[in-house]
Amino acid sequence: MNCEDGLWHVIRPAKNRLSQQLAGIISLAFIAPFAFGLGQSTPESAPDPLALLERAARQYSDLKSYKIRQQETFSGGPPPGPSPTKTTAIEAPGGRFRFEGESDWGNTVQVSDGHWVWFYRPSENAYTRLLADGKKPDLPAVLAPGYDDIDRARNLHDMTWLLGAFKAAKALPDERSTLDGSSFDCYVVEVTNDDRKIPLPDAFIDLIWIEKSSLKIRKIAEYYTATLNAPHSAPVSYPATRISIYPEVVLNEPIPDSEFQFTPPPPALRVLDFPDRAQLKPPPTSMGKRPPDIVFKGLDGSGLHLESLRAHPVLIDLWATWCGPCVEAFPELARICEQTRSTGLVILSIDQADDASVAQRYLKKLHYPWQNFHDPGDVNESLGVGPVPRTIIIDSSGVIVFDKVSPTPQDLHAAIGKLGPEYARALGD
Numbered sequence: 001m002n003c004e005d006g007l008w009h010v011i012r013p014a015k016n017r018l019s020q021q022l023a024g025i026i027s028l029a030f031i032a033p034f035a036f037g038l039g040q041s042t043p044e045s046a047p048d049p050l051a052l053l054e055r056a057a058r059q060y061s062d063l064k065s066y067k068i069r070q071q072e073t074f075s076g077g078p079p080p081g082p083s084p085t086k087t088t089a090i091e092a093p094g095g096r097f098r099f100e101g102e103s104d105w106g107n108t109v110q111v112s113d114g115h116w117v118w119f120y121r122p123s124e125n126a127y128t129r130l131l132a133d134g135k136k137p138d139l140p141a142v143l144a145p146g147y148d149d150i151d152r153a154r155n156l157h158d159m160t161w162l163l164g165a166f167k168a169a170k171a172l173p174d175e176r177s178t179l180d181g182s183s184f185d186c187y188v189v190e191v192t193n194d195d196r197k198i199p200l201p202d203a204f205i206d207l208i209w210i211e212k213s214s215l216k217i218r219k220i221a222e223y224y225t226a227t228l229n230a231p232h233s234a235p236v237s238y239p240a241t242r243i244s245i246y247p248e249v250v251l252n253e254p255i256p257d258s259e260f261q262f263t264p265p266p267p268a269l270r271v272l273d274f275p276d277r278a279q280l281k282p283p284p285t286s287m288g289k290r291p292p293d294i295v296f297k298g299l300d301g302s303g304l305h306l307e308s309l310r311a312h313p314v315l316i317d318l319w320a321t322w323c324g325p326c327v328e329a330f331p332e333l334a335r336i337c338e339q340t341r342s343t344g345l346v347i348l349s350i351d352q353a354d355d356a357s358v359a360q361r362y363l364k365k366l367h368y369p370w371q372n373f374h375d376p377g378d379v380n381e382s383l384g385v386g387p388v389p390r391t392i393i394i395d396s397s398g399v400i401v402f403d404k405v406s407p408t409p410q411d412l413h414a415a416i417g418k419l420g421p422e423y424a425r426a427l428g429d
Contacts, residue, residue, distance in 0.1 A: 049169040049189045056215045057162035065092040069248040076240025089156040092255040095134040101149025108149045111262040118262045168195045180247035201321035201362040216249040296373035317349040318390040326389040
C-alpha cells in the first residue's frame with residue numbers, strides 16, 4: 001500500500017479510502033474532538049469487543065468469492081467534501097470479477113467473464129475489450145479519473161487493517177441498523193488511536209457495526225481531522241466525518257454468472273484505449289543516478305547538504321504523518337537504525353506535504369532516533385515525484401542503489417546488506 005500525492009492511496013491497512021480526486025489537497029490525520037453515544041448501557045452478554053472485531057475482519061482475509069456493495073459519504077470543511085460514492089466489488093474463481101465505482105467523475109465499470117475483460121466509461125460512451133489472462137489487469141501507476149474508482153473497488157474487501165492493529169476496543173450499546181431498506185441487529189465496537197499498537201500521529205475515533213448473525217461488517221463511521229495543505233499558506237485543519245455502509249455483503253457463496261456478463265449499451269463505441277491512460281507514466285526511478293546536492297531543511301531553519309554525507313551510505317525515508325503505511329514502517333526502521341549504528345549508515349527521514357511541527361512532535365513522542373527534515377517540495381522534485389512511503393539508499397560513492405515505494409523489511413535488509421559485509425553482519429543476515 002502507498003500514499004499518493006498527499007493522500008493515502010488505498011487508506012488500508014492503516015486507514016485510506018478517501019477519493020483520490022482530493023490528491024495533493026487533503027491530507028488525513030485522524031482525531032476525535034467530540035463524543036458519540038448510541039444508548040444507555042452495554043449488554044452484559046456482549047462478546048469481547050477486540051476478539052469480535054478480529055473475528056469479523058478475519059472473514060474477509062481469505063475470500064474465494066464475494067460481492068460487496070458500499071455507499072460512502074463525507075462531511076466537514078472547508079473545502080466541501082466530495083459527493084457520495086457508490087462502489088461494487090464482485091469476484092469469483094476462474095478470473096471472473098466486476099468492479100464498479102460511481103463518484104464525482106461519473107461511473108466506471110470493469111468486468112471479466114474469465115475470457116474477456118471490458119473497461120467501460122458511460123460518460124464517454126466508450127469501452128475497451130481485451131483477452132483475459134486469468135488475473136486482474138494492471139492499473140496505471142498514476143491513476144486518472146475513473147481508474148481510482150476501480151482501484152477503490154478492487155480493495156473494497158480488504159479489512160486487514162482491523163487485524164492485529166489494536167490492543168484494545170470498547171463495546172458500545174447494540175443497535176438495529178437499517179441500510180437500503182434492510183434491517184440488521186448489530187454489535188457496535190469503538191476503537192481509537194489510543195487503542196492502536198502503533199499510534200498514528202493524531203487521534204481518531206472509529207465505530208464499527210458488526211451484524212450479530214453473520215459477523216459481517218455493515219457500517220463504519222470515522223471521525224478525524226482533515227488538513228488542507230494549500231501552496232504557500234499554512235495548513236488548515238478541520239473536523240471531518242466519513243460514513244461507509246455495506247448494505248450487501250456476500251462472502252464465500254456462489255455468485256451468479258450474470259454478474260460477470262457485459263453487453264455494451266448503445267451508442268457505446270469500442271476503443272483501443274482511453275487517451276488519458278496512454279499519457280500516464282509511472283513515477284521516475286532514480287536507480288543508478290547521482291542525486292543533486294539537496295539541502296535538507298530542519299524545523300529550526302538549519303540545513304544539511306547531502307554532499308556533506310559523502311563517504312557514508314545514506315538511507316532516506318520519505319513519509320508523511322497522514323500516511324498510515326509510513327508510520328507503521330517506523331518500528332522496523334528504528335530496529336535497523338539501532339542494528340547499524342556502528343556501521344556509519346546515515347538514516348534520515350523527510351516529511352512531505354505535511355505540517356512540519358506535527359511531524360517533529362510525532363517522532364519525538366515515540367523517541368525515534370534519526371534526524372527528520374521537512375520538504376516544502378524541493379526534495380521530492382529533486383528525487384523524482386512519487387508516492388509515499390518511499391525509501392532511497394545512496395551508497396558511499398554517492399550513487400542511488402535502492403529506490404522503492406512501500407519496501408518490505410526484507411527489501412531493506414537485502415539492500416542494506418549489499419552495501420558491504422559489515423552491514424549484512426550488523427543486521428544479522
